[in-house]
Amino acid sequence: MGFFSRRQAATIEPSPAVGPRTAPTASGTVTAVLDPALAALTGHWTIDRPHSRIGFSVRHAMVTTVRGAFADYRSDLYFDGEQPSRSRAELVIRVASVDTGVEQRDAHLVGTDFFNANRYPEMVFCSTSTVYEGGDSYRMTGDLTIRGITRPVELDLAYLGSVRDAFGYERAGFDGTTTIDRTEWGLVYNQRLEAGGSMVSEKIRLQFDISAIRAAPVA
Numbered sequence: 001m002g003f004f005s006r007r008q009a010a011t012i013e014p015s016p017a018v019g020p021r022t023a024p025t026a027s028g029t030v031t032a033v034l035d036p037a038l039a040a041l042t043g044h045w046t047i048d049r050p051h052s053r054i055g056f057s058v059r060h061a062m063v064t065t066v067r068g069a070f071a072d073y074r075s076d077l078y079f080d081g082e083q084p085s086r087s088r089a090e091l092v093i094r095v096a097s098v099d100t101g102v103e104q105r106d107a108h109l110v111g112t113d114f115f116n117a118n119r120y121p122e123m124v125f126c127s128t129s130t131v132y133e134g135g136d137s138y139r140m141t142g143d144l145t146i147r148g149i150t151r152p153v154e155l156d157l158a159y160l161g162s163v164r165d166a167f168g169y170e171r172a173g174f175d176g177t178t179t180i181d182r183t184e185w186g187l188v189y190n191q192r193l194e195a196g197g198s199m200v201s202e203k204i205r206l207q208f209d210i211s212a213i214r215a216a217p218v219a
Contacts, residue, residue: 032134038081041162041172045212047075047091048171053209054093059201066105070123072097077212079172084138087130093123113189120147128152136160140176146185153178155208169213176208 047054055069072094080086095115098106110117127142138157143150160173182188182204191199 032132034082034084034132038159041079041081043079044215045077045079045172046215047073047077048169048211048213049073051211053207054091055207055209057205057207059203060199066100068098068100068106068109070094070097071099079212084130084132087127087138087140089125089127089140089142091125093125094121095123096121114187116147125153144180144185146187149185151184153180172212172214174208174210174212176210177205179203179205 049071053069054073055067057065057067060066070093074092076090078086078088096110096117098109098115100106100109109115115123122145124145125142126145127140129141131139131141133139136159138159140155140157142153142155144153155176155178158175160175162170162172164170181202183202189200190202
């Protein structure tokens with residue numbers, strides 16, 4: 001399951017043509033048309049963790065950016081290439097797997113000042129709607145739960161393509177981003193700087209670099 005897009009949702013119309021395009025409606029407005037080849041991608045997928053990154057970035061001391069990622073998570077993805085509104089995603093992240101490259105900082109993040117991993121071990125994203133916006137762009141709305149608090153977020157998603165790799169796995173790539181205000185999820189810890197401003201920005205950019213593998217059909 002990225003940091004919001006406020007673009008107006010596009011209408012989806014089936015088309016026999018190959019390749020994405022746009023078509024005028026009776027009112028003269030332009031509607032987004034899906035590439036029929038995407039129909040072949042319809043099905044269940046799972047995130048390939050060694051080739052993906054569920055990460056974040058945050059401004060530190062007003063002048064630098066700290067980046068981190070979560071190493072332990074499970075996923076359930078369903079992509080519908082013909083009717084994207086049926087697509088859905090669930091991502092369950094073990095917050096104790098956070099890695100910013102500094103052990104002391106990671107220990108602080110999983111403590112009571114931030115994630116409080118002993119009491120709230122998981123962060124969860126569950127999608128509620130998906131909209132095709134034209135080209136390779138989608139917008140996914142969902143519920144993000146951190147520290148037992150659930151609030152809606154919107155992800156901007158970009159489809160990067162699909163391929164069958166050298167090992168026979170069918171892969172599809174997506175990039176997702178969104179920006180949240182961490183205080184809305186009870187992550188309020190901070191320190192004020194003498195010159196003004198705060199040590200840790202309240203705005204957090206979430207980043208989803210996804211390499212998904214088609215899930216094996218259930219026997």
